[in-house]
Amino acid sequence: MRKSLLFLILFIFGLSLSILSCKKDSDKNPKPVIAIxxxxxxxxxxxxxxxxxxxxxxxxxxxKKYQEETTELYRKRNYQYVWFDSKGMLEVSHLxxxxxxxMEDDGIQATIPYKEKLDSLFQNHAEKYTASxxxxxxxxxxxxxxxxxxxxxxxxxxxxxxxxxxxxKKVSYVDYLDSIIAKPSLINKNEKKVLFEYYRLxxxxxxxxxxxxNNLWNPITKDSTILAFKPGDSSQTIxxxxxxxxxxxxxxxxxxxxxxxxxxxxxxxxxxxxxGLKANKNITEKLIxxxxxxxxxxxxxxxxxxERSRWIDADVAKSKELIVVNIPAYQLTFFKxxxxxxxxxxxxxxxxxxxxxxxxDMRYIVFSPYWNVPTSxxxxxxxxxxxxxxxxxxxxxxxxxxxxxRQKPGPKNSLGLVKFLFPNSxxxxxxxxxxxxxxxxxxxxxxxxxxxxxxxxxxxxxxxxNDKSWTPEKIDAAxxxxxxxxxxxxxxxxxxxxxxxxxxxxxxxxxxxxxxYQRDDQLATMLFEE
Numbered sequence: 001m002r003k004s005l006l007f008l009i010l011f012i013f014g015l016s017l018s019i020l021s022c023k024k025d026s027d028k029n030p031k032p033v034i035a036i037x038x039x040x041x042x043x044x045x046x047x048x049x050x051x052x053x054x055x056x057x058x059x060x061x062x063x064k065k066y067q068e069e070t071t072e073l074y075r076k077r078n079y080q081y082v083w084f085d086s087k088g089m090l091e092v093s094h095l096x097x098x099x100x101x102x103m104e105d106d107g108i109q110a111t112i113p114y115k116e117k118l119d120s121l122f123q124n125h126a127e128k129y130t131a132s133x134x135x136x137x138x139x140x141x142x143x144x145x146x147x148x149x150x151x152x153x154x155x156x157x158x159x160x161x162x163x164x165x166x167x168x169k170k171v172s173y174v175d176y177l178d179s180i181i182a183k184p185s186l187i188n189k190n191e192k193k194v195l196f197e198y199y200r201l202x203x204x205x206x207x208x209x210x211x212x213x214n215n216l217w218n219p220i221t222k223d224s225t226i227l228a229f230k231p232g233d234s235s236q237t238i239x240x241x242x243x244x245x246x247x248x249x250x251x252x253x254x255x256x257x258x259x260x261x262x263x264x265x266x267x268x269x270x271x272x273x274x275x276g277l278k279a280n281k282n283i284t285e286k287l288i289x290x291x292x293x294x295x296x297x298x299x300x301x302x303x304x305x306x307e308r309s310r311w312i313d314a315d316v317a318k319s320k321e322l323i324v325v326n327i328p329a330y331q332l333t334f335f336k337x338x339x340x341x342x343x344x345x346x347x348x349x350x351x352x353x354x355x356x357x358x359x360x361d362m363r364y365i366v367f368s369p370y371w372n373v374p375t376s377x378x379x380x381x382x383x384x385x386x387x388x389x390x391x392x393x394x395x396x397x398x399x400x401x402x403x404x405x406r407q408k409p410g411p412k413n414s415l416g417l418v419k420f421l422f423p424n425s426x427x428x429x430x431x432x433x434x435x436x437x438x439x440x441x442x443x444x445x446x447x448x449x450x451x452x453x454x455x456x457x458x459x460x461x462x463x464x465x466n467d468k469s470w471t472p473e474k475i476d477a478a479x480x481x482x483x484x485x486x487x488x489x490x491x492x493x494x495x496x497x498x499x500x501x502x503x504x505x506x507x508x509x510x511x512x513x514x515x516x517y518q519r520d521d522q523l524a525t526m527l528f529e530e
């Protein structure tokens with residue numbers, strides 16, 4: 001009896017010291033307590049010792065880059081368990097495990113750190129399993145591994161190195177975990193966090209991987225005696241093209257017919273329209289070369305553009321007005337309330353004068369503009385021209401202005417009849433051009449870096465549509481006045497100049513575009529080395 005009493009006294013004394021010690025530590029480092037939402041129905045385990053977080057990353061050094069976020073996560077939750085409750089592993093834990101194993105479907109080629117340990121944890125998990133702190137921290141670390149790979153993408157420093165100056169989205173994946181726990185299905189698709197285009201590309205990636213898996217992509221062999229096929233011609237080459245278009249979904253059925261019929265002609269037109277080729281109903285070497293691009297290359301293209309989609313803030317799509325230029329598509333789209341109201345062909349910078357990938361707010365429209373010639377063009381083109389021809393400036397409607405050269409307003413002005421300014425350090429803007437023939441070319445990389453617009457008047461009219469003081473007639477008059485007129489927009493319009501070589505439109509149609517600046521391989525190398 002005395003022994004029992006003595007043991008009880010010692011136990012109470014020891015417990016008191018422990019409580020006092022914990023209280024002192026707590027007073028020194030007070031931790032915010034985050035209440036778990038009632039809707040989660042989690043019966044929490046006893047919070048664990050905060051010092052075990054740093055100990056975990058000593059034991060698992062390949063996850064150390066996620067230590068800061070993991071620490072923040074548990075500090076926010078007062079070191080309560082996230083992935084386990086008193087009954088065992090939560091549903092969201094299994095969902096995350098499945099998503100980690102399906103990262104290839106998200107266009108990610110990466111080795112999961114400590115995969116064997118993770119597999120063992122989930123495959124040998126018993127219903128009455130007692131959670132260990134290492135297991136809890138392993139799942140949390142791999143949650144951050146997953147979100148950064150699949151939702152965030154490459155580090156912003158790396159994307160800047162490859163010339164991507166569009167603003168990167170900013171997401172707290174510590175806070176995002178609250179949303180996932182409250183609604184686990186968000187881990188499958190959440191267009192509030194990732195641009196909708198990412199999920200569209202993910203769907204076509206699965207389709208192309210299925211084509212690859214089923215060996216449905218065989219090279220088309222061309223009849224060497226025929227330069228081009230036209231409707232009515234017959235050849236086994238035509239039958240092969242029909243099979244390719246059927247696999248891609250450009251024709252509804254594969255009749256295996258070797259005759260170039262109307263159904264095939266319509267399928268070819270559809271294929272050309274979505275692959276940046278000039279539409280015609282003939283089978284040319286250029287068409288066959290496009291159809292013969294290996295399926296592996298198409299898959300890589302889809303994957304690198306999924307990566308680019310990760311970098312775009314999903315809120316961009318919610319802009320009341322938005323102008324987007326996709327360089328490889330040579331296309332401008334003006335969106336209002338998320339719907340395209342104007343689509344125009346554009347000319348972009350040539351390889352030596354690449355149009356920069358960035359964004360800025362449009363603030364001004366300048367009608368009948370002067371063209372202030374850049375110093376580089378004065379040096380490389382105008383001065384040599386003046387040396388050969390004393391009347392060079394007059395013949396090009398140019399004049400000296402404060403030590404520089406400018407071209408006067410008029411129909412022959414290099415900027416055309418109107419320009420659209422969104423002030424930026426790159427000196428890039430949208431403008432009209434007198435060289436209208438260039439818009440008929442398949443590949444339209446001809447400028448010194450600025451973006452020439454095929455429909456400048458229509459763009460001005462759409463921008464000023466709700467301004468009663470600017471009628472179509474007044475806009476036309478200002479464009480032909482040959483006197484520079486500036487107009488300040490009442491509402492700034494964000495302009496995004498991007499670079500996507502694969503894009504799925506609102507109708508679900510996949511478009512491929514030439515990698516005009518040869519950027520896909522560089523990005524693929526960075527991705528697949530990660």
